[in-house]
Amino acid sequence: MTTTQTAPAAEATEGPAPRAREGAASRVRRRLSGSAASLAALAIAVLWTIPTAGLFVSSLRPAEQIRTTGWWTFFSSPQVTLDNYRDVLFGSASDGQLIGYFVNSVVITLPSTVFVLGVGALAAYALSWIDFRGRDWIFLGIFALQIVPLQMSLVPLLRFFSQGVSVGGVQVLPAWELTGAMAFTNVWVAHTVFGLPLAVFLLHNFVSQLPKSLFEAARVDGAGHGRIFTRIVLPLIVPALVSLGIFQFLWVWNDLLVALIFTGGDGGTAPLTVRLAELAGTRGEAWHRLTAGAFVSMIVPLAVFFLLQRYFVRGLLAGGVKG
Amino acid sequence: MDYSFLNELPKIVWMLIGIAAFLAVIGLMLTVMDLPRTRRDRWQAFLFLAPALVLLLGGLVYPMLRTTTLSLYDRSGTEFVGLANYLWMFQRPEILLVLRNTLLWVLFAPVLATAVGLLYAVLIDRSRFESVAKSLVFMPMAISLVGASIIWRFVFAYRPADQEQYGLFNQVVVWLGGEPRLWLLEQPLNTFLLILVLIWVQAGFAMVVLSAAIKAIPAEITEAARIDGAGAWHLFTRITLPAVWPTLLVVLITITVQTLKVFDIVRTMTGGNYGTSVIANEMYSQAFQQGQVGQGSALAVFLFVLVIPLVIVQIRRNRKSRELV
Numbered sequence: 001m002t003t004t005q006t007a008p009a010a011e012a013t014e015g016p017a018p019r020a021r022e023g024a025a026s027r028v029r030r031r032l033s034g035s036a037a038s039l040a041a042l043a044i045a046v047l048w049t050i051p052t053a054g055l056f057v058s059s060l061r062p063a064e065q066i067r068t069t070g071w072w073t074f075f076s077s078p079q080v081t082l083d084n085y086r087d088v089l090f091g092s093a094s095d096g097q098l099i100g101y102f103v104n105s106v107v108i109t110l111p112s113t114v115f116v117l118g119v120g121a122l123a124a125y126a127l128s129w130i131d132f133r134g135r136d137w138i139f140l141g142i143f144a145l146q147i148v149p150l151q152m153s154l155v156p157l158l159r160f161f162s163q164g165v166s167v168g169g170v171q172v173l174p175a176w177e178l179t180g181a182m183a184f185t186n187v188w189v190a191h192t193v194f195g196l197p198l199a200v201f202l203l204h205n206f207v208s209q210l211p212k213s214l215f216e217a218a219r220v221d222g223a224g225h226g227r228i229f230t231r232i233v234l235p236l237i238v239p240a241l242v243s244l245g246i247f248q249f250l251w252v253w254n255d256l257l258v259a260l261i262f263t264g265g266d267g268g269t270a271p272l273t274v275r276l277a278e279l280a281g282t283r284g285e286a287w288h289r290l291t292a293g294a295f296v297s298m299i300v301p302l303a304v305f306f307l308l309q310r311y312f313v314r315g316l317l318a319g320g321v322k323g
Numbered sequence: 324m325d326y327s328f329l330n331e332l333p334k335i336v337w338m339l340i341g342i343a344a345f346l347a348v349i350g351l352m353l354t355v356m357d358l359p360r361t362r363r364d365r366w367q368a369f370l371f372l373a374p375a376l377v378l379l380l381g382g383l384v385y386p387m388l389r390t391t392t393l394s395l396y397d398r399s400g401t402e403f404v405g406l407a408n409y410l411w412m413f414q415r416p417e418i419l420l421v422l423r424n425t426l427l428w429v430l431f432a433p434v435l436a437t438a439v440g441l442l443y444a445v446l447i448d449r450s451r452f453e454s455v456a457k458s459l460v461f462m463p464m465a466i467s468l469v470g471a472s473i474i475w476r477f478v479f480a481y482r483p484a485d486q487e488q489y490g491l492f493n494q495v496v497v498w499l500g501g502e503p504r505l506w507l508l509e510q511p512l513n514t515f516l517l518i519l520v521l522i523w524v525q526a527g528f529a530m531v532v533l534s535a536a537i538k539a540i541p542a543e544i545t546e547a548a549r550i551d552g553a554g555a556w557h558l559f560t561r562i563t564l565p566a567v568w569p570t571l572l573v574v575l576i577t578i579t580v581q582t583l584k585v586f587d588i589v590r591t592m593t594g595g596n597y598g599t600s601v602i603a604n605e606m607y608s609q610a611f612q613q614g615q616v617g618q619g620s621a622l623a624v625f626l627f628v629l630v631i632p633l634v635i636v637q638i639r640r641n642r643k644s645r646e647l648v
Contacts, residue, residue, distance in 0.1 A: 037555070041446035041456065044439065048460045048523065051474045054491055058477070070489045103331045107338040114342050118349055119374045126371030130364055138372065145383050147634040149584055151606050151623040155393060155616055156386035181337035188341065193382030196375055224357030225367045254467030256587040257603075261611060273469040277591045280473055287477065287489070294473040298466045305465035309458070312465070313531055 059084055059295050063288035084292035096279055096289050098272060098296050105271040105297075107184055108259065109252045112191035116248050117241055119192065120199030121207075125229050127200070128208035129215055139204065145197040153193070154261055161186045161262070183269050187262045194258065195248050206240040207233060243311045250301055250312075272297040349374075394620035408621035420598055421605045424514050428585060428601060431515070433578040436522045437571060440529025445563060448537055457534065461527035468524065468587035475520045476592060481505045510598040517599055520588050525581065529574045536570035537563060576637045583629055602626050 058071040060080050065073075088096040127139045164175040178185055210233065218228045252258075256273045263269040276293050279286070305312055356367050397404050412418050440460075447456040463471055480490030484503055488494040493503035507513045540563065548562055564571075586603040589595050595604040602622055610619025 037446050038450070041443060041450070044443050044446070045456055045459045048463070048526070050491070051478050051523070052462070055474045055477050058489075066489065068489075069487055070491070070494050072491070072494075100331065103334055107334045111338055111341045111345070115345055118345060119378065122349070122371045123375035126368045130368040130371065132365050132368040135368075138376075142375070142379060145379060147630060148383060148387055149603075149623070149626050149630055151584070151603060152390050152627050153383055153386035154623070155610050155620060156389040157382055160381070160386075181333040184334065184337060185341065189378070189382070193378050196379055197383070200375060225364075225371070226353035226355075226357040229371075230353055250465065254469070256467070256469050256590065257607065260607075273467050273587075276473060277469050277587070280469075280476060280591050281594055285480075287480070290473055291477065294470045298470050301465040301467070302462070305462065306458075313461075 055291050055294060058287060059291035066288045066291065084288045085296070088289045088292045089296065093267075096275065096293050098275065098293055100267070101270060101272045101275040102296060104184075104263075104269055105253060105273075105300075107181075108187050108191070108263075108269075108271050109249055111184075111188045112195070112252045113245050113249045115188060115192040116195040116199045117245055120196060120203050120244070121234070121237065121241065122229070123196075123200045124203035124207045125225075125233055127204050128210075129228075129233075130225060139200075142197055142200045146201060148197075150194050150258065154257075157190060157193070158261055161189075180268065183263070183266070187259060187269065190258050190262045191252050191255070195251070199244055199248070202244055203237065203240060206237050210236060239311075242308075246304060246308055246311050250304060253300060390620045390623055393616055394624045396617050398615045398617050400616055404617065408617045409625075411618060412621055412625065417600075418605065421600045421602060424599060425583065425601045427511075427514055428518055428521070428582050429579055432518050432521045432525065432582045432585075433575050435518075436525035436578055437529045437533075437575050439522065439526040440531075440574070441533050441567070441571065443526070444530045444534040444537055445559060448534065457531065460530055463524045464527045468520075468585075469591050471520055471524050472588050472591035475516075475523070476507070479506045479516060507593055508597050513593065513597055514599050517588055517592050520592065521582060521585060525578045529578065532574050533567055533570060536567040540566045573637060576633050580630055580633050580637075583626060583633075602629075 054071045057074050058066050060082070061071065061074055061084075062079055062081050063084060065079065066084075089099045089102075091097060123142070127135060127142075160173075161176045164171060165173040176186065214232060215228060218232055223231070253271075254273065255271075256277055259271045259274050260277075263271070263274065267275075272293075276290070276297055279290060279293060352370055356370050393400055394408055395403060395405060397407075412422075443456075443460055447453050450456065478491050479493070480488075481493055481503055482488050482490070484497075488497055488503055490503075492506065497503055506516055545558065545562060548558055553561065584603050585601055586607065589599055589601055589604045590607075593599045595601075595608060600608070603626060606619050606622040606626065609615040609622060
């Protein structure tokens, strides 16, 4: 409970009266419950940290030791090496060769984030500040789309990329048939689609709150919607774009399902998560690779987490129902 | 070292081309739109909305309808089979097991994650190490579920009894005088071990949201109760819990939605084998591994139906809390 920590502050402001009223027995009980509380909090914190710490310590141990002893023995005979990271990043294909997948993750994530922010901001502006019939209905429709699990779109969207669109046997749009690096486009589009409903909704909340006088003044000065959007709205919604951008970035970086389906698990385009899930399935006991590999995939999210914690939390709370 | 960075260049070039093209198209659109001849609100609104509408109609709305119709067709999508795929879902023992597992997930993961989050939030509230303590428990939220699953697979790793254990869980079992076991193969215990991973991840989310709600309780109320001699338990059940109750429900529903769609953990921990599959995993394996598009689509529709009421409740609650602010 909060008792021990807040009691001194409360006593300082209210003088000695409450302390006098408080019996010795209750003071003892309070201190006891205070230390029991601290102990319980500590227990949870330790339980929550140990699994990650164990994996991290292991990733730094020589492969031979990982195979034969527990990571907790590290502290009695510490031996540190970066070999696991070197092997899993740059080694042979069967070791993982994760550097290529790391690049894939970056190449998938950055455009997917930029596209969602751009398309989302444009739509949010039109839905907030341009008058046209049916505006509220369109907004409501996009809002409602947030609840659709992405499982509902996977099969048809994949068919769209691989077979194109045909109506009654007539090919209207051809299959994309992108090869090599261009195949990333499929994943970008998929992630942009899945990120849009949330992006439009959040950015609309933000853009529609901007003061009306701003827009009236700009209109009087003869600025069109295009100019107002780039010169006035974009600079003002930077905080919202950053929060949403971080959320979308981490969502895409950490995603497995969308990548699994739209890259087909192909080494040329698959991201880290797909490769790691695959390694865990086929080489589940190769812990010197898995430990280091897992951390390679966590470096970026952890850096974002520790450097941009405030934005991170905000974006995450807003995106609670996504997916 | 048979690795060359040259292999990566085309990818990076294509990424830069993609981003540049996107920004160029939007920039051009915004410029053209302001030319005097095109300055009509309707037309401009259409231009602003067009990219989003094309993507959403083509990528979500149409596929959603298509999946619903596909769920009424056979595996290749040519022959109409009515509700056969849904009947299959509720009749085949292996799919009933999948539904039971999903039920177990929904029953345990949200409640336990929220409970741990609340307990921890209360315990560390206004303590000296609050922000560090929060970071420690919130950290799993940042990493991928694949990463989290690998972390926990390592915890449950197994070595035969005559060898030294390197999985922490089995080592603890051995220290306590037990036999090491392949925990992830033991049904139905393994489903609970998988649920544990999601609890580990989501408790941080619950903790952060509930901690904010606890801080919003006016200090005078807790002070007054304390002066009246209310103990810690009393304070918690009579003041803290009622005050954070609406937030608690939102957290619970949010985690329930996430739980219903859980896929990555099952995929990485067991691949859905050993009786651990859930709806989202079964949907993937039916539609994309076994080519049973009709049955996969039926599972997707069922998942959608399960999510709808939760999200409606949540939207209602969200709106209510926004009105209060």
